[in-house]
Each structure stands twice: as C-alpha cells, then as structure tokens.
Amino acid sequence: MNKKLIIIIVLLLVIVGGLTYFSFQQHNENKEMAQLFALDKQEMENEYNSFATQYDELQVQINNDSLKQKLESEKLKTQRLLEELRQVKTTDAAEIARLKKELKTVRAVLRTYIIQIDSLNRLNEVLTNENKEVKMKYSEATSQINSLSQEKKNLNQKVTLAAQLDATNISISAKNKRGKETDKVSNVKKLAISFSIVKNITAETGERTLYIRIAKPDNDILSNGNSTFTYENRSLDYSIKKYIEYTGEEQNVTVYWDVQEYLPAGTYNVYIFAEGNMIGQKSFSLK
Template identity: 60%
Template sequence: MANKNNKLIIAAGSLLILLLIGVTVLLISEKRTNYELTQEFQLEKEDLENQYTDFAQQYDELKLTVSNDSLSVLLEQEQLKTQRLLEELRTVKSSNATEIRRLKKELASLRKVMVGYINQIDSLNRLTAHQKEVIEDVTRKYNAASRQISSLAEEKKNLTKTVTLAAQLDATNISVLPTNKRGKTAKKVKDIVKFKINFTIVKNITAETGERTLYVRITKPDNDVLTKNASETFSYENRNLAYSIKKYIEYTGEEQTVTVYWDVEEFLYAGAYRVDIFSGGSLIGSHSFTLN
C-alpha cells in the first residue's frame, strides 16, 4: 500500500515538473514573440517617420516649382498637416499598433493628395510652357512686323526723298556778267555797276507747274551776302537766309531761260564770288566767279 502511494506521488511530481517545463517554454516563446513584434513595430514606426519626413521635404521642393499663389497656400497647408502627423508619430509608442495603423492610413491619404498636386503642377507647367511658346512666337512675329514696318517706312522715306528730288527744279548754265555804266563788260572791279545773271531752268515733267519763287544769293569773298534789306529772308534747312534777288517765274515744265539783275551800290573788291539759286526750300544751282 505504501509502495503504491509512493508511485502515485512520483507520478504526480513528474507531471508537475513537465507542466512547469511546458509553461516555462511557452513563456519564453511568448516573450520572444512579443520582442520580435515590438522590434517589427519599431522598425515600422521608423519607416513611417522616414516617409513622413520625405513627404515634408517633397512639399518644400514642390513649392519651389509653383508660381500660383493659391496652389502655394494649399501646398503649405498639406506640408503643415504632414509635419503635425509626424510629430504625433514620434510620440506614439512602438507597441501602440492601433495608432501606427491609423498614421499609416493617413500617410496613404497624404500620398494620394501629393500625387494629385504633382499632376496639377505638371499640367500648369505644361500650360505655362505652351503660353511661353505662344508669347515668344507672338514676340517674334511682332518684331518681324516691326522690322518690316521700319523697312517700309525707310523705303517710303527714301522714295519720298527721291520723288522730292526728282520733282525739284534744277538751274544750270549759270553765268554772271559784271557791266559798267555803259552796259559793257566791266574790266575792273571799281567800274562794276550791275551784275547780269543768266541761268536755265531745265525741263522736268515730274515737277509741279505754276508760279515759282526763285531766290538768288550773291556772296562776297568774305561770305557776306549782297542784300538791300537784311530782314528779307527765306527758309532753308530750318533757318532763315538773306537773299540778294527775288524772282517770280511761271514754270510750265519745259526748259526756260531766266535773267536777273543786281544793282551794285556797295563797295566791291577783287576775289572769288559765288551765286546760289534756291527754290522750294532747296538749293537748285551754284556758280563761282572771280573779279579782278
């Protein structure tokens, strides 16, 4: 009987030892599993932190590519939201799986929003690039048109100048005969009482017909102009010039000879003299002569 009780005690003890060993193994296994889960959650948390940090930096880069003020404000708001969630994540314990999952879902939402903004920015950039091309094309066409207009204006100016030159009168065969009081050619300066000036207005079918005014200037060797009244002037190249003789003619477009006279009432001396003939604000002929 005693022998049988001993066997029962030994069996019960062995069973208890086996149970203790089993529980110990389970506890060690669970601890190891918990440790591994904790490490996994920690790694997942660190990965989330890195992703949130990258997102915040990407918003900085995106804002540099945007010139639209409204879009810049929206990007700023999303960046602040990202930074706020990052701060929340940093305060969450690695073992708090619920919060980590929530923040992981928030990150997925942020990713979708960012993709939408990237697409919108790309679209705006393409539109801006197209607008830039259009502006550059319009600018090129405007510059080309401006150059063409300038060229046409210059051609018109030159043509107008050519037509003006072609239409102006031309005095040729200019001669000056100094005469004495008997109407003969004066041999000496002191004997000159009159200048007889002859010239020819050439034929010009492009010139306007009708009454024309001719101005004759006789210039002495010292460039002083022979004139009866210094206040009697005509306009030439934006200035007023005194004249010696004023002559009206009826121009028909055909060649005609003109003769004018100057009565010498001033002191003359030997040297080189010059006669200039003007009409319509243009110099139409010149002639130099010498008195001995």
C-alpha cells in the same frame, strides 16, 4: 532642562531650518526666473531686429509706392517696440509678456506681407515674360514697318529728286555805268545773272519762287536786309527774289543786282534756290 522646554527648542530649530531652506529655495528660483526672463528678452530683441531687417529687404523687392509706405510704417512700429523692450527690466514680467504678445502680432503681419509680395513677384514674373513676348512681336512688326517705310521713303526721294527744278547754263556779267561788261571791281555798277530752268515733265507746273544768293569773297551775302528764306531748317539771307510761271518746259531767267555797296576784289559765288533746294551754283571773279 525639562522635557517641554526641549520639545519647544527642537520645534523652533525645525521651523528656523525650514524657513532658511524655503528662503534659499525661493532665492534660487527667483535667480533662475531672472535668468529665464533675460534670455527671453534677448531672444525677443533678436527677433525684433530680424523683423526690422526683413521689412527693409521687402521694400527693396517692390516698386509699389503705396505698399512701400505700409512696409515702412510696420518697420518703424517694430523698431519702436524694440526700443521699448530694451528699456524694460528683466524683472518686469508683465511688460515683457505684453511685448511678447506684440511680437506675435508683428510676426503675423510680416508673414502676411511676405506672402503678398511673393504673390506679386510671381505675377510680375509672368507679366514680364508676357511683356517680353509682346515686345518681341512688336519689334518684328516694327522692323517690317520700318523696312516698308524706308522703301517708300526711297521711292519718294527718287520722285522728289526727279521733280526737282534744275538751273543750268549759269552766267554772271558785271557791268559798268554804261552797261558794258567789266572785270574791274571799282567800275562795277550792276551784276546780271542769267540761267536756264531745264525742262522737267515730272515737276508740277505753276508759280515758283527763286532765291539768288550772291556771296562776296569773305562769304558775306549781298542783301538789302530783312530778306530771308528757309533752307534745311535755317533762315538764309538772299540777294534777289524772282517769281516765275513754270510750265514744265525749259525757261530762261535773268535777274539783276544793283551795286550800292563796296565790293572787294576776289572770287564771288552765286547760289540759286527753289522750293527748299539749291538748284545751281556758279563762281566769278573781279579784279
């Protein structure tokens, strides 16, 4: 073998060895790069997940609907980018770089909202403390007003009670067709109810309307129908309606009920009302 051939063979061996070494080095570098991209991708996924969770936590801290909608929009964007990242291959360096850039934007936006919400929370805390103080003062003022109102109400009730009409000396007479008194229910044709409206200088003078209710033993009211008045926010049937001109002095009143219905034996009750108050009551019995 001549000298030139030996030199050529040696050169070829050097070249082949160099290429083999370079290929081996390149393979190792590519493997290391792939591992780095995989780690980088995993780290980015963790951050995206963390940001989405933080958006949820921020939404819980606020009551502002407009701000909640913005946070929800950012959270959905973060979840969309996370899904894109999961679909990217570790060898797609360009796409990973793009999503890394997006991650920086998400991080900056999230930081802005955190600062904004923290500021709002601190402001709300100040306003809450001020509100508590205002409520306390208002409660104290309301308590004083209620106390004065109750005193006034008590005085008004006393004045109202003092001015209320009162019926005394109530008597009921059952009469037969000849106008004579009877206690036999089968003979009763008319009921005469007499009473006195007592003197009261504190009561207003003028026309007054009296309502008389006659209750049978079963508590059914003797009534001509469609005859009602208001008492304690209820409509009550009445038997007799009587107008009087009250002068403040004692006044005797007599009213009559003509019996046209069946009357059972037993105890009857008569109730007298005026100006929304029951001013007298009396019972009587028929055999």
